[in-house]
Amino acid sequence: MTESHDRPDEPEEPGLPPELEQVLRGLTGGAELDPQMVEMMKGMGLADVDPQMLQMVAGQVQAMFAGADDSGSVDVTVATDIARKTVAAEGDPSIAAAASADARQAVDVANLWLDAVTDLDHSGLVGRAWSRAEWVEATMPVWRELVDPIAVGVGDAMGAAMTKQLGEMGESGLPEGMVPPGTNPAAMMGQMAPMLRRMQGSMFSVQLGQAVGALAGEVLTGSEVSIPLVPAPDVVLMPQAVAAFAAGLEIDEPQARLHLAVRESARTRLFHAVPWLASQVLAAVRDYARDTTIDTDAIEEGLRSIDPTDAEAMQQALAGRLFAPQQSPAQKAALSRLETLLALVEGWVDVVTAAAVAPHLPQAEALGEAVRRRRASGGPAEKTFAALVGLELRPRRLRDAANLFAALEASGGADARDAAWAHPDVAPQAADLDDPLGYVERQRTPTGGDDFDAELDAFLRGDSGEGTTGPADEGPRTS
Known part of the structure; x- marks a missing residue:
């Protein structure tokens, strides 16, 4: 009641409504409210809000902030x-x-x-x-x-x-x-x-x-x-x-x-x-x-x-x-990295799906093209997400990736196509989407080189074939 003596024209200086105080304390970890914050809230007219309306709003705010923390992380x-x-x-x-x-x-x-x-x-x-x-x-x-x-x-x-x-x-x-x-x-x-x-x-x-x-x-x-x-x-x-x-x-x-x-x-x-x-x-x-x-x-x-x-x-x-x-x-x-990986995933899925459904679904080609158009255009929800995080989750180079896997399959069959996933070091990179045939050739070269080295080692050891005499049996050569 001392406030009434200090301010005769204001018999009582109430605080914030209890419902609002409860909400604000919840947002500040249960601590007492800063007096300046209280004054600011009152200056905004929140002390005069209809109690029933305030109780409803308070319940909504409390539910909204129930799991929030001071870091600003997603709840x-x-x-x-x-x-x-x-x-x-x-x-x-x-x-x-x-x-x-x-x-x-x-x-x-x-x-x-x-x-x-x-x-x-x-x-x-x-x-x-x-x-x-x-x-x-x-x-x-x-x-x-x-x-x-x-x-x-x-x-x-x-x-x-x-x-x-x-x-x-x-x-x-x-x-x-x-x-x-x-x-x-x-x-x-x-x-x-x-x-x-x-x-x-x-x-x-x-x-x-x-x-x-x-x-x-x-x-x-x-x-x-x-x-x-x-x-x-x-x-x-x-x-x-x-x-x-x-x-x-x-x-x-x-x-x-x-x-x-x-x-x-x-x-x-x-x-x-x-x-x-x-x-x-x-x-x-x-x-x-x-x-x-x-x-x-x-x-x-x-x-x-x-x-x-x-x-x-x-x-x-x-x-x-x-x-x-x-x-x-x-x-x-x-x-x-992301665009390349997304394109590779969808390119591989395209090639494998086409091969799997072709013998069975009469409308397979139309369905495949419809899916590709759908992914290329992107829907309104995808645009909403892009606006939220600044990133479009779309494989922009899907056709390039599909061509690469198709070239691998044409060169070495399904095993060669799937071997591209054996290790991240051998998986196609962004530059490989520009030159799929070059990637195919590079994937074939190590295999041929390994076979040649094995044959050369066998030849030098003298066991290249039964009944043959290798260089080791001939003694030193002079030039």
């Missing part, structure tokens, strides 16, 4: 929840028993056909039919691992840009009552940095959830994007998307299902049988993300025209402005 729980809501809004029926049986049967048939054209191991692979929500649940941990470095970088850059912006504006540049008189806004922003990092991490989590949810509505199979999102033994088909794909092409759905089952089974075999491949693909994505440069000038420009307390306005203002236009040398190297 996989929030991202998954948003992705599930995204797919539910578009319609995501549960998988019927008949669809599951169709998927298992299609993958079983696909593996029989693939056995005739490749010896890569497929032991234990099982066909699955997943809903979009199941795909989201299974793949989100991998997405989180790939984009987390960007989320942290964006959070740090946002905090720095907002602190600089508020410092330049000064107290006079803010709405009246937003900060206590005599307070340095930039200093207050520094005190709020942990909360802001949590907010930015949660905003990024929402964006990731929206992107993955949209992608879930487009993918035909579990790892269609060429990244090992679904590990063996699961070979996943998305029945709703497969049906729409077949209808759009006016092609018999069972044929489309079998063709896609062969592609996904081949892709899963490859990641399963080549132990270094999946780790190198994921490492290339992480290396690209880790060296992403955040365009702080663009962020500052976006923040100049908005209220820094309006999260939705911040998100809209920063859309498309997060990443520096120029890639770093490390990013260029990582991107080159």
Whole structure:
């Protein structure tokens, strides 16, 4: 009550509503709220918000920030929840028993056909039919691992840009009552940095959830994007998307299902049988993300025209402005590795699938071309993801890679084609996609050289053939 004596015209100086205090304490690790922060919140009018409305908002905010931490990392729980809501809004029926049986049967048939054209191991692979929500649940941990470095970088850059912006504006540049008189806004922003990092991490989590949810509505199979999102033994088909794909092409759905089952089974075999491949693909994505440069000038420009307390306005203002236009040398190297690996994976899958389905599916050629066009154009969800992380997950040189594997097969059969995956040191590189015939020739040369060396050694040892006399029996030669 002492405050009423100090300020007769204000009988009582209440604090923030308990619901809001609880939210803010949750964001600051349970610590007591800084008095300046309380004054700022009250200056924004939050103390006068309708209690019922505030309680509802508080519940939503608490749920959003429940798993966030001060690093600004992606909250996989929030991202998954948003992705599930995204797919539910578009319609995501549960998988019927008949669809599951169709998927298992299609993958079983696909593996029989693939056995005739490749010896890569497929032991234990099982066909699955997943809903979009199941795909989201299974793949989100991998997405989180790939984009987390960007989320942290964006959070740090946002905090720095907002602190600089508020410092330049000064107290006079803010709405009246937003900060206590005599307070340095930039200093207050520094005190709020942990909360802001949590907010930015949660905003990024929402964006990731929206992107993955949209992608879930487009993918035909579990790892269609060429990244090992679904590990063996699961070979996943998305029945709703497969049906729409077949209808759009006016092609018999069972044929489309079998063709896609062969592609996904081949892709899963490859990641399963080549132990270094999946780790190198994921490492290339992480290396690209880790060296992403955040365009702080663009962020500052976006923040100049908005209220820094309006999260939705911040998100809209920063859309498309997060990443520096120029890639770093490390990013260029990582991107080159990634594009080459994605092209090689899909090029090999193309060649092997064509060989496996040609004797069995009358519309195999049309289906193969439709898949290639689909990958070349990219869908809206893929563009959304590119805007989020600054990276397009698309094999740009798919045809070059397919030509390379076809040339290997023409030269030395399926064994020569598949031997390219034996070790990362012998796998094709970006330059080899420019000269596939040169790569084929180089792969043939070591074998011939080894045979020649073996024959020469045998000749010099005198055991090149029974009953023959080699140079060792002739004594020294003189010239």
